[in-house]
Amino acid sequence: MMKSTAWLGGIDDRLRQQLVFLIEADRLKNVIRGNRISDGSRRENTAEHSWHLALFAMVLQEHAVGPVNILRVVQMLLLHDLVEIECGDTPLFDPRRATQAEQERLAAEKLFGMLPADQGGPLRALWEEFEEAATADARFAKALDRLQPILLNHVVGGGTWIDYDVDETRERSMTERIAEGSPTLWAAAETVFADAVANGWLRPPTQQ
Numbered sequence: 330m331m332k333s334t335a336w337l338g339g340i341d342d343r344l345r346q347q348l349v350f351l352i353e354a355d356r357l358k359n360v361i362r363g364n365r366i367s368d369g370s371r372r373e374n375t376a377e378h379s380w381h382l383a384l385f386a387m388v389l390q391e392h393a394v395g396p397v398n399i400l401r402v403v404q405m406l407l408l409h410d411l412v413e414i415e416c417g418d419t420p421l422f423d424p425r426r427a428t429q430a431e432q433e434r435l436a437a438e439k440l441f442g443m444l445p446a447d448q449g450g451p452l453r454a455l456w457e458e459f460e461e462a463a464t465a466d467a468r469f470a471k472a473l474d475r476l477q478p479i480l481l482n483h484v485v486g487g488g489t490w491i492d493y494d495v496d497e498t499r500e501r502s503m504t505e506r507i508a509e510g511s512p513t514l515w516a517a518a519e520t521v522f523a524d525a526v527a528n529g530w531l532r533p534p535t536q537q
Contacts, residue, residue, distance in 0.1 A: 343445050350443040353414065360413045363420035363492065364478045369485040375410045375418055378477070382406040385473045392513040393469040405459040405470040408452060412436035421478065421503050422493035433460075462506070472510025476518060479504060483521050487530035496532035497522050 337345045360375040373381075386402045393402075410418075415436035419429050441453040458464060462471045479500075482488035490500065500522060508515035525531035 346443060346445050347448070350440070353440065353443060354411060356414045357411060360410075360418055362418045363423075363489045364481045365485045365488050367481060367484050373481075375413045379407050379410055382409075382470075382473050382477055385477060386470070389473065389511075389514065390469075392511045393465070393472075394509070394511055395465050397466050397469050401455070401466045402470045402473075404452075405455050405467060406473065408456050409459045409470065409474065411440055411456070414440065420489055420493070422489060422495055422499070462509070465510075468506075469510040472507040472514055475504045475507045476514055479518050479521055483525055483530070486528070487525070490525065490531045494532070496535050497526055498535040500531060501534075 337348060340348070357376040357379070358374050361372050362375055362378055364373050364378070365371065366373045366377070383403045383406050386399060386406055390397065390399045390402070412433040413436075416429060416432045437453055437456055441449040441456070443449065444452065458467050459470055462468050478489065482490050489495070504518060505515070507518055522531060526533050
C-alpha cells in the first residue's frame with residue numbers, strides 16, 4: 330500500500346495527482362515475473378520488463394508490419410503491465426490467466442483514475458488499445474511482449490518452459506500472434522524454438 334502523501338498537500342492539485350500516480354507506479358519494481366534476466370541470476374521485475382520492451386520497440390521498429398507510430402508503441406509498452414501493481418504477474422502458461430481480465434480492468438480504472446482526467450483517459454485508452462490488439466501499433470507492441478520472454482527463456486537454458494513443462498506446440502499456440510505484428514520476428518522466434526528443442530529446453534511438438 331502507498332504511504333501517506335499528505336506532504337504533497339501544499340502542491341497544486343494537478344501536479345499533486347501526477348506525482349501521486351508516479352510514486353504509485355514505482356511499486357511496479359516490486360512485481361516479480363516468471364522470466365529470469367539474461368544471466369540467470371534472478372527473475373526480472375515488471376518495471377524492468379517494460380523498459381526492456383520499450384528498447385525492443387526502438388531497435389526493432391523496422392520489422393513491424395506496415396508503418397507504426399513508434400512513440401505510441403513505446404507508450405503502450407510502458408503502460409501495458411502497470412495493472413500488475415494491483416494484480417501481480419500471471420505467467421503466460423499459468424492457468425490463472427483465464428480469470429485475470431476483469432481484475433486488470435478494475436486495476437486500470439483505479440490506477441489511471443489517479444491522474445487528471447485529461448491524462449488518465451488517454452492513457453487508459455492506450456492500455457485498452459494494447460489489450461484489444463486491433464491496430465498496427467498494438468499488434469507490434471503485442472509481438473514484442475511475446476518475443477522478449479522467448480529470448481530470455483532461451484539464453485537461460487529453458488526458464489519458464491522448464492518451470493511449466495512446455496512443449497513446442499503449446500509455446501507456438503501462445504506466441505504465434507507475433508506474426509501479426511512482424512512475420513520477420515516470428516521467423517526469428519521459430520529459429521529459437523528449434524534450437525531450444527534441440528537442446529532439450531523446450532519439449533518437442535505434441536504428436537497429433
